[in-house]
Amino acid sequence: MARTAAERLQHEASQGSCAHAVRQEEKAARALAQAEAICRAHGVRLTPIRRKVLETLYTTHKPLGAYDLAEALEPGGRRIAPITVYRALDFLIEQGLAHRLASQNAYIATFQGDSSHEATAFLICEECGGVDEVTSSALTETMANLLNAEGFRAHTKVLEVTGRCAHCQDAH
Amino acid sequence: MARTAAERLQHEASQGSCAHAVRQEEKAARALAQAEAICRAHGVRLTPIRRKVLETLYTTHKPLGAYDLAEALEPGGRRIAPITVYRALDFLIEQGLAHRLASQNAYIATFQGDSSHEATAFLICEECGGVDEVTSSALTETMANLLNAEGFRAHTKVLEVTGRCAHCQDAH
DNA sequence: CTCGCAAAAGTTATTTCATTGCAAAAACCT
C-alpha cells in the first residue's frame, strides 16, 4: 500500500530541497489570502484550525495524512484529536481548497480553484513525494466523451498517477 | 468516505437484479478458466484460496472489501484471516486479474486482461454498486500526452469515476 | 522415496485511517 505516515514525514524532511518545495512559502501566503477571500465570498468561516490545516498543506505541498496534520499542528498548542483534523479537511474539500488523494490516504491543498466541471489529474512522485496538479482541455473533453458514450453521469472523478516526476528522473 | 463493508454487502443483496449482475455467472466461469490459463502461462499457482477469492469477485462483479471477502469465503470452510485475503488479492493484482479501487477501499475482478500500458477507467455507480471497466484509445493517448508534457514517468494510474450508471438513471 | 528448499497459508497482534455520539464552547443574530 501507500507509505506510512512516519515514512511520509521522514521523506519530507530528507527531501525538503526538491524543486517541488521551492517557492512554496510565497505561493502559500498568496494562496492563503485567496482562500480567505473565497471563504468570505462563500459566506463560510475559515476558523483558526481550518486555516492552520490549510496553511500546513500549502507550505508542504506534499500529501499529508490526517494524523500527520494532527501532529504538525500540535506544537505550540494543545493536542488535536483526529476527528478535528478530519472535520477541517471535510470543510476545506467542500470549499475546493483541499483534495483527498485516495490512492495515498492523504490530503493536499489545491492551488487551482477547483473548477469542478474540469478533469484534474494529480501526478504523485514516488521519489520526492511531490504532487503536481494538472488539467487540460483535452483531458476534460476525453473524459466527458468517455462518460457520455457510457451514459454515465459523473459525480466525483479520481485521476491519480504515481510515478517519477521530471526533476527526480534528471537526478537519477 | 466510502461506504462500510456492511453497507456494501447489504447494498449488493438488495440490488442483485441490477443489469450489472446479469449473466455474471456465465462470464465468471469463462473468466476463471482463462485466469487459470494465464497463471499456468506465467508459471504461478492459482491456489484454492486465490481461486476462491477471484471467483467471489467475478460472481459479484461489485467492489468487495477484504473483510467482505473473508466473510464470503468462510461458509463451508474455516475462518480466514484478513492477511490471507490481502495476500491473495496482492497475487491477483500482480497477475492483472484483480484491481484495487482506491476510492472505495475495495477490490474487483478485471475482465479485460490488464494491458498495463493502456489507461483504464473504472466507472462506479453509487446507486447499484456496479463497476464498469472502460478503456479507449483516446483516453490512453490523452493521458500519455499529458504525462509526456509534464515529463512524468507513470508507474500506476488510478482513474475512478463515481456517479450514476445509465441503467440507474433510467430507473430514476 | 525422502530430504530439503521455497512458496503459501496460519496465528496473533498491532498499526494506520476514519467515524460515532455526545458534551462544551464559541460565533452569529436579533
Add this chain to the structure above:
DNA sequence: AGGTTTTTGCAATGAAATAACTTTTGCGAG
C-alpha cells in the same frame, strides 16, 4: 443578554491494512 447555529473537545470504537513469526504444503534433486 437570550437563543440558535456552528464549531470544537473528548472518549471510544470501527474499519482497513500490515507486521512478525510459525506451520504447512508443493515440488524438484539426489
